Amino acid sequence: MALAGTLIPPRATFVTTVTEALHLRSVRQPDEIAYIHLREGETPDGSLTYRQLETDAHTRAAALAAAGLGAGDSALLLYPSGLEFIRSLLGCMYARVAAAPVQVPTRRRGVQRLRRIADDAGTSTILTTAALKADLERQFADLPELAGLTLVDTEALPATPVDWNGPAPLPDDIALLQYTSGSTGDPKGVMVSHANFLANVSETEDIWPTGRDGVVVSWLPLFHDMGMLFGVLLPLCSGIPAYLMEPAAFIRRPLRWLEALSTYRGTHAAAPSFAYELCVSALRDAGDVDLDLSSWRVAANGAEPVRWRAVRDFTETFAPYGFAPEAMTPGYGLAENTLKATASPADRPPTVLWVSSTALKDGRLEIVGESAPDAQPLVGSGFPSATTRVRVIDPATRTPRESGRLGEIWIDGPCVALGYRERPQETQEAFGGRVAGESGASLSLRTGDLGFLHEGELFVAGRLKDVIIRNGRNFYPQDIELSAESAVPGLRPNCAAAFSVDDGERERLVVVVETDGRVLRQVGAQELRERVGAAVHDGQRLRVDEVVVLRRGALPRTTSGKVQRRGCRKLYLDGALGVVAD
Structure with a gap:
C-alpha cells in the first residue's frame, strides 16, 4: 500500500521514498553528522554526514548500474555493522536494486544459508568489504556454495562524486528483502517497500517522538529488522545522529551500550528483553559504575516475549543512574509488518497484568492478585498507531475475539509488507487473512502469534505453532x-x-x-x-x-x-x- 506522502520530522516535509528523505537531509542538513561508528563500542572511528552519505550512495548506485543491475534486480549486503553497510544500502535504493542484508558466515552452515538467500533473491552479486571478501575466500574457497557468486568490494569504489541520473525510485519499489531467520528450511524474503519503511518510521515517531535533541545508540545487527529500523531508517528519516556499535562488542561487555548512551546523551535505543537482563547481570558483576541515563527517553523492548522480571529488574537496578520507569517501552512487531505494530507510550511505566495461568491455558483472561497461587505476569505491548489496525482473531473460525479472549494477532495497515519474494502460496497464507463475513474488506497479515486485547492494549502470549x-x-x-x-x-x-x-x-x-x-x-x-x-x-x-x-x-x-x-x-x-x- 503506497502512501501519498509521509511526514518526516522535525522539519515537516512530505517525502515518498527513503532516497527522497536522504536528499532532503543532504539539502537541509548537509554537514550534520548522520552516523558515527564506535570501535569496540567505545571509540568513534568514523562518521558520515548527510551530504557524504548521499554522495557515497550515488557512487555505489552508479557501480551497480554499470554492472547491469537496476529495477527488479537484487544484491546481497554482507557487512559488519558499520558505515559501509549504510552506504551500500542507500546505493541499492537509488539504483532501485532490492538489498538483501545477510549475516556474516563463520561456519559452513552460514555459507549454505547465504547461498540459499542468494538463490531465493535471484542474484549472484554480493556487496561486501575487502576484509570480508578475503576471509570468505580464504576460509570457504573449496565450498560449492560460493561457486558462481560475485563478491564486490564496495570500499574500493572511487571516493570522487559521480553524477547520478538514474530513474528515481517509486514508493512501491522493493527497498529491502528482509530474510526471516527461520528455524528450518529455506529462508523467506519479506519484500519491504519504500512506502512501508516511511510508514513505519512515521508510526514510530508518532508514539516515540525523537525531537530535535534525539540521539540513537544501537548495537543491534543492521541485517535484522529491529536494527535496520532503529539503527538506520529512524535516525535517517528523523534527521538525528545514530551511534552504532558491533553486536559482538555489546555481547562481550553489555555495559558498553549503557556507557555510550550516557556519554553521547542517547535518547532512543532498542533491544530484545534478554539484552536488558544481561545489563543487570553485568552491573552486578562490575559493581558501581559511572553512568547518567537521564537522557534516555525510549528504551524499546521487543523482538521476543517481554518478561516482567527483565522490566522490573532493569528499571530498579538503573533507577539510581537516572533511568526513568516510563522510559521502558515494550512493543510488538515483526518483519512482515516492516517492524513496529504496537508500542507502549513513553509517558508512563509499562502495563503489567497479573493473570491466572489456569485461565490462560483455557484461552481466557482472568486478572488476579499478584500473590494468587497461579498468578503470572504479562507485560503489555502497547497500542497500534491510528493508521494500523490490530485485531485478535479465532484462527479456526476467522472471527474476531472479544476483549480478553486469546486468539491469533492479525494486522492491516500501511506497514504490512508486500509479501514473500516468489512465494505466492506462502504469501497468500500469511498476508491473505480475511475475517469471516467481511467480503471485500482489506486483507490482513496473519502473524502466527497468540495474544489478547485488554482495554485496547495488546498482550502477546506466544506462537500459535509453538503452543x-x-x-x-x-x-x-x-x-x-x-x-x-x-x-x-x-x-x-x-x-x-x-x-x-x-x-x-x-x-x-x-x-x-x-x-x-x-x-x-x-x-x-x-x-x-x-x-x-x-x-x-x-x-x-x-x-x-x-x-x-x-x-x-x-x-x-x-x-x-x-x-x-x-x-x-x-x-x-x-x-x-x-x-x-x-
Whole structure:
C-alpha cells in the first residue's frame, strides 16, 4: 500500500521514498553528522554526514548500474555493522536494486544459508568489504556454495562524486528483502517497500517522538529488522545522529551500550528483553559504575516475549543512574509488518497484568492478585498507531475475539509488507487473512502469534505453532523456559528451549538447556536436569519427559539472538544436539 506522502520530522516535509528523505537531509542538513561508528563500542572511528552519505550512495548506485543491475534486480549486503553497510544500502535504493542484508558466515552452515538467500533473491552479486571478501575466500574457497557468486568490494569504489541520473525510485519499489531467520528450511524474503519503511518510521515517531535533541545508540545487527529500523531508517528519516556499535562488542561487555548512551546523551535505543537482563547481570558483576541515563527517553523492548522480571529488574537496578520507569517501552512487531505494530507510550511505566495461568491455558483472561497461587505476569505491548489496525482473531473460525479472549494477532495497515519474494502460496497464507463475513474488506497479515486485547492494549502470549497442549490446555514454551532458567543460579537469560515431540504413542515434553562449565562444575549435568524438571513442575505443574543439557553456544539461535525452538527440535529429532554427558 503506497502512501501519498509521509511526514518526516522535525522539519515537516512530505517525502515518498527513503532516497527522497536522504536528499532532503543532504539539502537541509548537509554537514550534520548522520552516523558515527564506535570501535569496540567505545571509540568513534568514523562518521558520515548527510551530504557524504548521499554522495557515497550515488557512487555505489552508479557501480551497480554499470554492472547491469537496476529495477527488479537484487544484491546481497554482507557487512559488519558499520558505515559501509549504510552506504551500500542507500546505493541499492537509488539504483532501485532490492538489498538483501545477510549475516556474516563463520561456519559452513552460514555459507549454505547465504547461498540459499542468494538463490531465493535471484542474484549472484554480493556487496561486501575487502576484509570480508578475503576471509570468505580464504576460509570457504573449496565450498560449492560460493561457486558462481560475485563478491564486490564496495570500499574500493572511487571516493570522487559521480553524477547520478538514474530513474528515481517509486514508493512501491522493493527497498529491502528482509530474510526471516527461520528455524528450518529455506529462508523467506519479506519484500519491504519504500512506502512501508516511511510508514513505519512515521508510526514510530508518532508514539516515540525523537525531537530535535534525539540521539540513537544501537548495537543491534543492521541485517535484522529491529536494527535496520532503529539503527538506520529512524535516525535517517528523523534527521538525528545514530551511534552504532558491533553486536559482538555489546555481547562481550553489555555495559558498553549503557556507557555510550550516557556519554553521547542517547535518547532512543532498542533491544530484545534478554539484552536488558544481561545489563543487570553485568552491573552486578562490575559493581558501581559511572553512568547518567537521564537522557534516555525510549528504551524499546521487543523482538521476543517481554518478561516482567527483565522490566522490573532493569528499571530498579538503573533507577539510581537516572533511568526513568516510563522510559521502558515494550512493543510488538515483526518483519512482515516492516517492524513496529504496537508500542507502549513513553509517558508512563509499562502495563503489567497479573493473570491466572489456569485461565490462560483455557484461552481466557482472568486478572488476579499478584500473590494468587497461579498468578503470572504479562507485560503489555502497547497500542497500534491510528493508521494500523490490530485485531485478535479465532484462527479456526476467522472471527474476531472479544476483549480478553486469546486468539491469533492479525494486522492491516500501511506497514504490512508486500509479501514473500516468489512465494505466492506462502504469501497468500500469511498476508491473505480475511475475517469471516467481511467480503471485500482489506486483507490482513496473519502473524502466527497468540495474544489478547485488554482495554485496547495488546498482550502477546506466544506462537500459535509453538503452543504445547496437555490435557486440552495450552502451555506456552516461553513460560516453561523461564522456569527452567531459574532452576540453578548462574544460568543465563535466553538459555532454554521447550518443545513437544510425538513418540508414536503420546506427546513428550522436552526442555533443552545450555550452560557453561562453571555451572556444570557446581552441580553436574544430572543434578541440573533434575533441578530443571523440578522448576518446571513447580511453575507449570508439568512433568518434563526429558531435559537435555548442552554446552554454552550449542543452542541454535536466529540472527538476532532468539532461541530457535523449531530448529532445536529438528536437531533433537535428528540426534544432532551435542549433549553433555553425566
